[in-house]
Amino acid sequence: MTRHEEHGEDGGRTGRRSTVLKAAGLTLAAALVLGIGTAGWAYRHLNDNIRSVDIDQALGDNRPAKSVTTPSASASASASPLPTEAVNILVLGSDSRSGEENQELGGGDSSGARSDTAMVVHIDAGRTSATVVSIPRDTLVTRPSCPLPSGGTSAVAYGVMFNSAYSLGGPVCAVKTVESITNVRMDHYIEVDFSGFAKLVNALGGVTVTTDEDIDDDDSHLHLAAGTHHLNGKQALALARTRHGIGDGSDLGRIGLQQNLVKALLEQIASTNLLTSPTELYGVADAITGSLTTDTGLNSLTELMELGQSLKGLTADEVTTVTMPVVTAPSDPNRVIAEEPAASTLWKSLK
Secondary structure, three states, X not given: XXXXXXXXXOOOEOOOOOXXXXXXXXXXXXXXXXXXXXXXXXXXXHHHHOEEEOHHHHHOOOOOOOOOOOOOHHHXXXXXXXXXOOEEEEEEEEEEOXXXXXXXXXXXXXXXXXXXXXXXXXXXXXXXXXXXXXOOOOEEEEEOOOEOOOOOEOOOEEEEEOOHHHXXXXXXXXXXXXXXXXXXXXXXXXXXXXXXXXXXXXXXXXXXXXXXXXXXXXXXXXXXXXXXXXXXXXXXXXXXXOOOOOOOXXXXXXXXXXXXXXXHHHHHHHHOOHHHOHHHHHXXXXXXXXXXXXXXXHOOHHHHHHHHHHOOOOOHHXXXXXXXXXXXXXXXXXXXXXXXXXXXXXXXXXX
């Protein structure tokens, strides 16, 4: 497949070493579960933490075809039952800003939940390389007709913001919209709750990040001078939400911050020897599983462990991050649209 690398405004390479994948912490989650899985009560509790949505049942057969890959001879001969085929995963960061807890975590005045972060994670056949594509929430798209949680279906909507799909129809509509604009089948869905993300950061003792510019954002309640900072969960969540205090205030700047934050979080996890403290280990595993909503193909610790273990050969150097090519929307200078044919070429490379 064609490899893509994210470029900043100055045209420089910015993303090759990013470890946004692993897949959004799944390799870590698998390791944590393995460490405490011998305790039956702990396994049951963590397993029950995971929420799921039956996306396949809701969407039926009117979807892009699944990718068909032939296992290599070495993989076929291997005694390991771990999967090796290519897989596409839609990873969403959902941000509920209603309620007292979320207000304390720096939420805005809006109610309900929305998908402020969206990444299509493509893991190549063999699972030793991957591409992570961020979709700006401000992208104007054609939102297809979606099954609604309350029953019935929505009408097709033209020129609406990408993240309206989640607000309208939850994970099912988010997946259908992504498949509609990419023509790529999403094999799995993983949603990470931002409040759970804050709890995870606190369970790890905070996370260290470096910012290249001052951040002064009253909306996210974050004020940081340029430099290196050790953030607690509330501050890290504010950094993930920040957009108005950096660059031109667009979602593209926030995407870069989020990718760097996830990398910093994974580095913090790697540097913390959780296996020496069962209490801390359980706290981190509890925070991870408590923040996840998945499709029914990943809604158990066993399935998450299998996915995580199948990625053990995936190194940071083989993970490429890129933002879907976009240009300013002719109808609104504060919105973007997919840049063609570059966007279509990118999505075709993930099949």
